[in-house]
Structure formats: structure tokens, C-alpha cells
Amino acid sequence: MTPGRLAYIALNAAILIFILAPIAIIFVFAVNPVPYIDFPPSGFTWDWFVQFFTSDIFMRSLWLSLRVAAIVTLLAVFFGATASLAIARGNLPGARTITAFVLSPLMLPAILTGLALFQAYMFLDIGRPLWGLVMGHVLVTTPYVVRTTLAVLHNFDTRLEEAATNLGAGPVRVYFEVTLPLIKPGVIAGGIFAFIVSFDQFPVSLFLIGPGNETLPITLFNYLKFEMDGRIAAASVVSILISLVVVIGIDRTVGLRSYGKM
Amino acid sequence: MSASIHIERASKVYDGAVRAVDRIDMDIREGEFFALLGPSGCGKTTTLRMIAGFEQPTEGTIRVSGKDVTGVPAHKRDMGMVFQNYALFPHRTVRENVGFGLRMRGIDKATVARKVDRALEMVSLSAMGERRPAQLSGGQQQRVALARAIVIEPRVLLCDEPLGALDKKLRQQMQFELKELQKTLGVTTVFVTHDQEEAMAMSDRIAIMNGGRVEQIGTPSEIYNRPKTRFAADFIGDTNLLSGKVVERDGGKVLVVAEDGFEIPGADHHPGGVVHAALRPEKIVLHPDESDAPCIVRGRIDSANFLGDSILYRIALPKGRHVLARAANTAHSRMLPPGAMTRLDWQPSDLVFLAD
Numbered sequence A: 001m002t003p004g005r006l007a008y009i010a011l012n013a014a015i016l017i018f019i020l021a022p023i024a025i026i027f028v029f030a031v032n033p034v035p036y037i038d039f040p041p042s043g044f045t046w047d048w049f050v051q052f053f054t055s056d057i058f059m060r061s062l063w064l065s066l067r068v069a070a071i072v073t074l075l076a077v078f079f080g081a082t083a084s085l086a087i088a089r090g091n092l093p094g095a096r097t098i099t100a101f102v103l104s105p106l107m108l109p110a111i112l113t114g115l116a117l118f119q120a121y122m123f124l125d126i127g128r129p130l131w132g133l134v135m136g137h138v139l140v141t142t143p144y145v146v147r148t149t150l151a152v153l154h155n156f157d158t159r160l161e162e163a164a165t166n167l168g169a170g171p172v173r174v175y176f177e178v179t180l181p182l183i184k185p186g187v188i189a190g191g192i193f194a195f196i197v198s199f200d201q202f203p204v205s206l207f208l209i210g211p212g213n214e215t216l217p218i219t220l221f222n223y224l225k226f227e228m229d230g231r232i233a234a235a236s237v238v239s240i241l242i243s244l245v246v247v248i249g250i251d252r253t254v255g256l257r258s259y260g261k262m
Numbered sequence B: 001m002s003a004s005i006h007i008e009r010a011s012k013v014y015d016g017a018v019r020a021v022d023r024i025d026m027d028i029r030e031g032e033f034f035a036l037l038g039p040s041g042c043g044k045t046t047t048l049r050m051i052a053g054f055e056q057p058t059e060g061t062i063r064v065s066g067k068d069v070t071g072v073p074a075h076k077r078d079m080g081m082v083f084q085n086y087a088l089f090p091h092r093t094v095r096e097n098v099g100f101g102l103r104m105r106g107i108d109k110a111t112v113a114r115k116v117d118r119a120l121e122m123v124s125l126s127a128m129g130e131r132r133p134a135q136l137s138g139g140q141q142q143r144v145a146l147a148r149a150i151v152i153e154p155r156v157l158l159c160d161e162p163l164g165a166l167d168k169k170l171r172q173q174m175q176f177e178l179k180e181l182q183k184t185l186g187v188t189t190v191f192v193t194h195d196q197e198e199a200m201a202m203s204d205r206i207a208i209m210n211g212g213r214v215e216q217i218g219t220p221s222e223i224y225n226r227p228k229t230r231f232a233a234d235f236i237g238d239t240n241l242l243s244g245k246v247v248e249r250d251g252g253k254v255l256v257v258a259e260d261g262f263e264i265p266g267a268d269h270h271p272g273g274v275v276h277a278a279l280r281p282e283k284i285v286l287h288p289d290e291s292d293a294p295c296i297v298r299g300r301i302d303s304a305n306f307l308g309d310s311i312l313y314r315i316a317l318p319k320g321r322h323v324l325a326r327a328a329n330t331a332h333s334r335m336l337p338p339g340a341m342t343r344l345d346w347q348p349s350d351l352v353f354l355a356d
Ligand SMILES: Nc1ncnc2c1ncn2[C@@H]1O[C@H](COP(=O)(O)OP(=O)(O)OP(=O)(O)O)[C@@H](O)[C@H]1O
Pocket: B014, B015, B018, B019, B020, B021, B038, B039, B040, B041, B042, B043, B044, B045, B046, B047, B194
């Protein structure tokens, strides 16, 4: 092995350790019997997980977070994909300005978006209903879908659609037979981002959550204010696993791979 | 059912400024193999796209089998198109690609399968049905594109430089196969190319295009032997362009090629003004200059290129201008060495007068 190759492997290992170490620490914390961060662990227990899964508050907020993330993902995918198609294909005047506008929540700190929404809802006298929270999440997740879908559309060979048209497909069939299948990987990648961003959304939720409607990150935060024990770590591990299952599950079923040559 | 296509004074203006196609007229007959030939940017693709319905003519009309198709959307025109980069659906197998048009027509599965089988057989790809386009070579992709276009039995087959991406050998083979297939099916075919040899080899008729206009329409031999414009003469094959004045002399007409100071008898053209004429290199007869026998002009061999079946000479005329002359390579011909003086002769009728 050449020194260059060795250095290359070492660098990659360092990067992986840097990314994965915090997650590993959480895992260790979650199965360590003592209620504080301690290394090396003084034992092994599933206790914190049991406590997490039997806690009413945690379960209610986990379930709410999952439902919110699912609805948010569907809406973000719908709005994001349609907006991208309009931007890329619509011959709209000022398409660049529209793109910048749609993507702007990505540029702003989410806490500002949350505060702005909070004030807008107050001003409009909407209060803090659940759908208000969902719309807030949609606002900050749609840009991810737009970003990934636009990237695919940018490289899209429109002659494929012309070929389908030429073979007798009307506009609707062209869309479902050619356009949609080919932009699907981009849309789905964006959808996964949307799910994860919504699922562990904190700053926007902080402002928009109504009483009794806490999502998991908010519940964890409230809990952390008073106590710090392994249940927090167990909850984090569960969140990580859920995100992982979503990514792998979607990849296995609908697929993330693009079709290479287009 | 094959169709005829009539294009009448059709233009396409992009963004109110670019005249991509400029008042063209074409009559493409039923079952004909019709090539659009011209340099890059001359409007070939635009013309094809107007026929296919992807672009609306800014002015003029296009009729297919007598019916005006303005306003008929592309997906109802029943034309098969082979795109330059094939535009195969990357997410579908070869069979699905070929069957796409049939499926869009609502044909039942069994019939689709049968027709797809037959189409794949025609292009010798029966074994590749389950592959995806990315798993095929360029030539194979080209055949899939062709099969996909002909399986719907279109009224018209449109091809936009379908062989452009293939290497020379494969290209010649595909030219032959495509032409055979077209003859068997009898489908009216409009074939875009910028390769004059390809157009000559395959077409019943060729439209030479230049700058959005049609320079000439004719059979390959008409265009080769009787080019109408300087552009057409120059674009197809090697040619010598001469210009001068036609004058009356001793009751007959001659062309005076001013710059080279020689006269060509028997000019079949009205006297007056500057006229242009084309002379193919193989029409020039060379005689070694051993006597002062009469001839049209004398020159000195500048260079001789041995081409196998012929020899191409570059000959300097007295005033320094060069012409090309091609001599067949026969058993008893001998190559004239560079520097040798030669007499040049040709039949007056071989001189083709050009419109401009
Ligand atoms: N969508 C468009 N918008 C503006 N101008 C265009 C458009 N499409 C083509 N043109 C212009 O119209 C002219 C003719 O283009 P066209 O594609 O028909 O040429 P072509 O003969 O097919 O050339 P090539 O051999 O390079 O493919 C060119 O000058 C081109 O720049």
C-alpha cells in the first residue's frame, strides 16, 4: 500500500469517526444504567428504552411527530414537485426570482421563520392549531424538494417527452409515463429530506406548537429543562432509527437511483 | 398508409428575430425517401420539427396527404420519429420502448407483444428485448429507436441525423439496412443529414438547404449533374466554379472567363452580366501537352492525388487560378507528374450554368 493510499484511508476514517462518534456516544448513554453521561459505561440495560416506550407523554409526541412528518412530506412533495415543474417548464417570466423566493426558507435561520409565522398567526388571529404547525413545516421542507427536483429537471432531456408525444401520448400520459418516472428519484430524495427535517424540527415547532400538541423534539426539550437521563438518549436512538428505516425503506420500495444516462 | 407532404411557403421565426426557416416549398411524395441536406444551422431540424408538429410554422402551411395539419397536435399526427440521440426511455426495457407507441394507441397486450417481436426481428435485436437502453451499444440503440418509430406503422418516418453518432463502417451498414427497410415498408421518409454522401446514397430526392432556404430539390443525379446554384454545386462533391461573361462571337455564344483569360464555346446562356458555371473535375479531359493542338485552356500539374479508382489533379491555370480534374485510373493510364504541362478539354454541355 502506498503512503498516499494510506493517508486517503486515514482521512476517510477520521471523517467517519467525526460524523459517527456523537451518535455512538448517544447509543452508549442509552444503554448505560447510570442517569448521566459516563465513560466507560458501568453496565448494560434496556431500562431507558422501556421507560421511554411506556411513557404516555413520549409516546403521544412520537406518534404526533410521525403523523405530522408524514403529512408534511406528502404536501412538500406535492408543492415542491409542482413548483419545480412550473419553474423549469412553465416559461414563466422571472423564473429565477420565483426560485429564489421558493428556496428562501433554506437561507433563513429556521428560528426566524418560526418567529415570523408565529407573529403572522397571531396577527391573523389563527391561534396555534395543528394545521398551522403542519403548514409551518411544509414551508421549511418544500425547498428541499424543489432543490432536488430542479436538479433532476435541469438535466432532463426534453426530447424524451417529445419522443413520447410523437408516439401518440397526450400531455397527461407523457407526464405520467415519462416525466414523473424520470424526476422521481429527485422528488423522493427531497421527500426524505422533508420527512427528516419535519421529524426533528425544533425551532419552527417551538413557536407554533399548541398546548397538548407537542412533537417529540419539543417534549424532549421540555423534559431536558428539568431532567437529564437515559430516556433522552433512548429517544434520540429511536429517532435516528426511524430516520434510517424511512431512508432505507423508501430506497428499497420506490428507489432512489436515477437512470444514469438520460 | 403512407402519406405525401406538401410544404407551402413555410417559415419559422424564433423570438421574432431568427429566421430559422425562410419560406420553403417542398412536395414530398408518397413512399419517397426524401433527404434534407445542408450545413449546420440551415434549418433542417426546424423543418422536420414543423412536420412532426413540435413547432408551429410562423407562416405558411403544411399539408399531409392533402389535409392541412396546422393545429393538429404532435401526438395525433401519426408520424414516427428517430431522434439524433435516439431519445430512448432510459427507465424502460427495449421491449417497452418499442411497444410504447402501440400501448398509447390502446392496442391489446397480445397484439403489442406480437408486433414488438416482429419489429425487433426486423432490426435483428430479438435477443436484447429485456435490456435497458444504457446496456446497448450505439448501433443497437439506433436500431431500437428505428424499431420504436416503425412499429406504429406511421404515415411518415422522420429521421434527424439518425446515424450521426455512429462510426463510419457501422454508419454505412446502417444506411444500407435503413434504406432496405424503408423500401420494404414503403413509408414516406424525411431524412435529415449534413453528410452529402449519405444523402446521395440513400435518397430518392434531396432538398439542399442553406440559411433557412431551399437551394434546390432534385434526384441525386440531377443535383450532382445539374446543380442550380453555386451553393448546391459547391456543397455536393468536388466542383470547379467559374465565372465570367457570356458574349456573342461569330454568331455563336461563348463564355469569357475573364480572370483566367480563356473562352468557352457553346455557352447556352443569355449574353450580358456576370454568370457563374460549375464544372465537375471528372468532366475535364487531360492530354499531355506535346503539340499545339487546340484545346480550351492549358495548365501545369500542381499536385496529383492517387485515390485508388481515380487520380485527382490540381492544375494551375496560366493566371494562377487552380482547377481540379479527375482522371479514371485505368490499366493503360499513366499518372502525369507534377510540373508537367497539360491541355484541358471538356464538352461544352458539361458546363452547368448556375442561377447565382
Ligand atoms: N428554439 C430555438 N430558439 C431560437 N433559435 C433557434 C431555436 N432552434 C433553432 N434555432 C436557430 O435556428 C437555426 C436553424 O436551426 P436548426 O436546428 O433547424 O438547424 P439544423 O439545420 O438542424 O442544424 P444542425 O445540422 O446543426 O443540426 C439556427 O440558427 C438555430 O440557432
